[in-house]
Amino acid sequence: MTLLDFARGPALSFAYAVFVFGVAWRLVSLLLLPRNKELSQAKPGAPSVFSAAVLGFVRHLWPQKAYLRGTLFATLNGYVFHLGLAIIVFGLAQHILVFQSLFGINWPNLPSSLISVAAVVTLASLVVALVRRLTSPVLRLISTGNDYIAWFVTTLPVITGLLAVSHLGAPYETLLAIHILSIALLLIVFPFGKLMHAFLVFLTRTGTGIFYARRGAEI
Amino acid sequence: MTVPIDVKAATRTFLAHVEEHLVTYLEACVHCGQCADACHFHEASGDPRHTPAYKLFPIAKAYRAQKWPLSWLGLGPAITERDLKEWEELLFDTCTLCGRCTTICPMGIDIASIVGTARQAFVKAGLGPTDLLAAADSSRDHGSPLGVTAEKLKDRLEWLADEHEINIPLDKDKADILLTVSSIELMKYPDSVVSMAKVLNHAGVNWTLSSKGYEATNFGYLAGKADIAKLMVERIVDAAKLVGAKTVVIPECGHAYSALRWSAANMLGYPLPFTVLHISEYMAQLKREGKLKLAPFTQSITYHDPCQVSRRGGATADARYLLQDFATDFREMTPTGNLNWCCGGGGGVQAISRAADLRYKVFKIKMDQVEKTGAKTLISACSNCRLTMDESKAHWKWEGGLGSLVEIIADNLVEAPPSAGNGV
Structure with a gap:
């Protein structure tokens, strides 16, 4: 078995299983916790639970004007790497093939040159996020190992992916195997730390x- | 300081309150630090420890410790005496539970609700500022944090009624409206009590105060003493049931409103058999019903939104509605309404003497905001805000005026000639 076979086979299968069961376990164990019944009278004219939930979600997508001065840069940077990651994950032809094999669905891909640009921008944005975390007194104080691990396992696939498509430093098969292994690592770490915020935000x-x-x- | 700290009790108490939404909040924090920008304590001090997310650390640790895979072997994170000591100040002195950090959080985490629960855990461990805890105990033992017993209440109300020549009914058998008071008002701003009486008399409603349940402030709630919080609520609920009140009116006190309006039913385990309204909401209702006749008020004013009434209470628009067509020179601060900066003394911080310097620093934000509007007077609808601001004003020798919403309304009521009554 080559490294690539291992990465594509057992490593990725194991990572998928850990990801799916881990996320399910985290969500179920949260949702099964006791929930107190709300007995206070709602204010007359309060929106329905559904619209309240949607409004609550939408309202926190962007900082309110009063906060923009202090948060604009971090917010924009956050959007850059989140959208960048989405473009890479869902736009690259090779990735779509993986989704096709997993779920049987596909969609048109984006040009690989655009993906490369997105990857470079995303990497730069992730580096900026790390530099902010290391230099801002507030961020330095509240950062834990969890934050740095999450950063590392997110950034690694971007770097290994860029190396693989540019065939730099090693044979393509080896680079691809390393890229897939880095994704396996991301999937395995995902449910157990900060990356769960992708689900918890809802x-x-x-x-x-x-x-x-x-x-x-209205908060 | 010499009392032993019961770390286990703290952990147990917090875990007993572990609910779905609180744990989700704890686990979802991405440590982005944006909440620091929204917190008046961080804004005033620049101390990174005042970052709201940081204040949750011991609680997150207590929870992690419990679900750590090897916790049954005594391995994994454990909450320590040092953690509790260090965070006592952060959770009590540097959080007014104002909820401003929630408005900036990209994850929409409501930090104030976790801090409220965390305080209970700290108190169970034998921690918590002694003056705040004493205020709670005094409420339990004497009926009010400032020692206003039922007897004192009666004396004080009689004196106010005589002095101002108005009717202040106490212990009527039946009434539609039960009015409650804050002892801060009774002792320091008695005009506020008189003003509420004037408004209710003007509107011609059937109302009373009750010596069975009069104190609206709930220091049990603020000090993390759940038993006292419940007792304070029970006194008012029992009094309201006794007089058959359909509505309980909360005076100008933000946390009193929050405790009775949103938490009381949950503490008692059943829905309240009456509606709870803050005095500003109630006056807005009277205005909508045409029962409030006001002469224009021409002084320049700006309005300080009490956090529990506006941001966390949903009554932001009611104060504006009251001021509309009445206060002819009303100027908004920036930011205002739901994003208003806190006074610095809510959530019990006003009662913590060692936090005074920090409160003063926080008030500088407000002074600056008011000065930018050019308004002469800053009015509020919370006597706790007012007391905090009054003390800070004295500290800085600030020239700006401070006032109360119910007082300016009461001072400008236009009494209709007796024959023109609408018979309500």
Whole structure:
């Protein structure tokens, strides 16, 4: 078995399993926790739970004007690497083939040159995020190992992917195998740390939206 | 300082309150640090420890410790005495539970609700500022944090009624409206109590105060003493049931409103058999019903939104509605409404004497905001905000005026001639 066979075969299968069961376990164990029944009277005219949840989600997509001065850069940088990652993951032809084999669906790919640009921009944006974390007194104080691990396992596939498409430093098969292994690492780490925010954001924003909407408040 | 700290009790208490939304909040924080920008304590001090997300660290640790795979072997993270000592100040002195950090959080995490729960855990461990805890104990033992017993209440109300020649009903058998008071008002801003009475008399509603349940402030709630919080709520609920009140009116006190309006039913385990309204909401309702006749108020004013009434209470628009067509020179601060900067003394911080310097620093944000509007007077609808601002004003020898919403309304009521009554 070559390294590539290992990466594509057992490593990736194991990573998929850990990802799926890990995420399910985290979500189920959260949703099974006791929830107190809300007994206070809702404010008359409060929106329905559904619209409160949607509003709560949408409201936190972008900082309010009063906060923009302090948060614009970090917010933009956050959007850059999140969208960049989405473009790379869902836009590259080779990635779409993986989705095709997993779920049987596909969609038109983006030009690989565009993906390369997106990858470079994403990498730069991730580096900026790390530099901010290491230099801002607030971020330095509140950062834990979890934050750095999440950064590392997210950034690694971007770097290994860029190396693989540019055939730099080693034979293509080896580079591809390393890239796939780095993704396996990402998938394995995903459920157990900060990366879970990709799922939890739907619970927190909507939960807060519902909590305050019944008070007639807009947070 | 010499009392032993019960780390286990803290962990147990926090875990007993572990609910789905609180844990989700703890696990979802991405440590982006944006909440620091929204927190008045961080804004005033520049101390990174005042970052709201950082204040949750011991709680997150307590929770992680419990679900750590090897925790049954005593391995993994454990909450320590040092953690609790260091964070006591952060959770009590540097958080007013104002919820401003929620408005900036990209994950939409409601940090204030976790801090509220965390305080209970700290108190169970034998921690917490002694003056804040004493205020809670005094509420339990004497009916009010400032020692206003039922007897004192009666004396004080009689004196106010005589002095101002108005009717302040106490212990009527039946009434539609039960009015509650804050002892801060009774002792320091008695005009505020008189003003509420004037408004209710003007509107011609059937109302009373009750010596069975009069204190609206809930220091049990603020000090993390759940038993006292519940007791304070029960007193008002029992009084309201006794007089058959359909509505309980909360005076100008933000946390009193929050405790009774949103938490009381959950503490008691059943829905309240009456509606709870903050005095500003109630006055807005009276205005909508045409029961509030006001002469224009021409002084320049700006309005400080109490966090629990506006941002976390949903009554932001009611204050504006009251001021509309009444306060002819009303100027908004920037930011205002739901994003208003806190006074620095909510959430019990006002009662913590060692936090005074920090409160003063926070008030500088407000002074600056008010000065930019050019308004002469800053009015609020929370006597706790007002007290915090009054003390800070004295500290900085600030020239700006401070006032109360209900007082300017009461001072400008236009009494209709007796024959023109609408019979309500």
